[in-house]
Amino acid sequence: MTGRVDAVCVSGADLLPLPDRKPNRSGIAKRPVAGRVAVGELGLDGDVQVNRRYHGGDGQQVYAYAQEDADFWIAELGRELAPGMFGENLRTTGLDLTGAVLGERWRVGTALLEVTAPRIPCANFARFWDEPRLVKRFTAHGAPGAYLRVLETGDIGAGDPVEVVGRPDHGVTIDLTFRAWTTEKHRLPETAAALDVLPRRNRATVAARIEARAVGA
DSSP: OOEEEEEEEEEETOOOEEETTTEEEESSEEEESSSSSEETTTTEETOSSSOOOTTSTTTTTTTEEHHHHHHHHHHHHHHHTTTTTOOOOEEEEEEESSBBTTOOEEEETTTTEEEEEEEEOOOHHHHHTTTTEEEHHHHHHOOOOEEEEEEEEEEEETTOOEEEOOSSOOOOHHHHHHHHHTTTTGGGGGGGGGGSSSOOHHHHHHHHHHHHHHHOO
């Protein structure tokens, strides 16, 4: 399966101010950049992740969102949502990100990336769009995009193919994981096979919740 990178986006110095919060700014406001962008062990060169308690780190170095999923929100809200408006580093076409399997690997440019988890929307996302009910609506709709782990550093540019070069057979998808973490928590045990793929910050918490459900069953 092959898709394409439509845009590569970073936040740079263009941070969203959050005067009543700590930290008081966010790197969610990303913009497309020209040329090729280096992909290092911590993510894309020039990308700023302010609140490292929830963003960045192992398994969340890169975030991808599909144009096909963006098109739903463009129609739903009647507004343009240019690349970077979902806080994504990569805007893609031709890939079913909601159906992506945790642990599947993508060759993008000269980098190798691994799908690790869905993105869970937060209040900063709603503030960025100025849509007060966005978190609830985004959660109900699904299509959360995919976080990616950097397995091999390299560089990426708009127009690069995204080639799925490996896919586990456990069947734990972005969609299943998102639902199990949000609106269908009874499905958490179904995600156990992909536990080791999750971003490091999520593993212990999710493992404990799965165990608790197994004990209570």
